[in-house]
Amino acid sequence: MSKGQEKHQKRVNELLMLGKDLARRAHSKCELCAATGVSLAAYEVPPVPAEPDMDKTLFICAVCSAQIDNPGKMDPHHWHCLNTSVWSTTPVVQVMAVRMLERLVDSEGWAQDLYDQLYLEPEIQAWVENV
Template sequence: MNLKLEKRSGNACELCKSDQQISVYQIPPVVGYADNEIVVCQNCRSQIDREQEMDSDYWGFLSETMWSEVPAVQIVAWRMLSRLKNETWAADNLDMLYLDEDMLAWAQASSDHEGAADLAVHRDSNGNVLKNGDTVVLTRTLDVKGSSLNARMGTVVKNIRVVEDNTEQIEGKIDGQLIVILTKYLRKQA
């Protein structure tokens, strides 16, 4: 970490103020923007980089962070607030946060904020995250509408596909027939 960053950050995350597991984070796109580095903790970084599921309760500190005098911190705050814009508090803060044209262009340059309304997360009946290719088990017997197929409790459905515009549905094949199944009737197989 260079001396300037160390002094500015006080050896703490410039977003949440944690002093645990901090490192330098280069804000994409790296080319063309001066002072594009901030100090972040591992928890902030893993959510910024989408390595960890977004926890909207965690990001409450953005209400203060967005007023930072450091442009790079404001950019990250804007991007994270944009991802959380379905949360009332985040939308209100985003409305208050002013970025001049150049900074707004920088904030939008990575398109990191787009489609981010917390990226649709599909969960099974136990709250486990479901992803394309997972294997699930039916937790109850289901009659398939428009078909004579009866999907019995305990049926294993391999290689599922999540329905992009509905977090309560997945698609899977049972007896060679592609059907839509509600996630509340599924359990992810380990």
């Protein structure tokens, strides 16, 4: 195995070790869309820390993670879940939810309304902008 692959594998293993704690925090539901009965995986929210940190990691379904990574393939209908997740008391969930909402504000009326109601703590706002 190359050095790069080794490093990647180490990261994957460390994230797997967080899985149990993440599942407990998420109550086995996708932390963004609340999907149940689907497989959930750790998703590190940028900026990614040097060491894996569950406070910087989401536990989400494949539909959410695929659309986070492919803004061009976003299905606005799926993201009505943000009506709930932008109010999450788990900071990393709230940060990612707000970032996703920001992608929709220009095209979706409901997203604009929700965005207007949003009040973020200064440290959450700073994290949202720290991409």
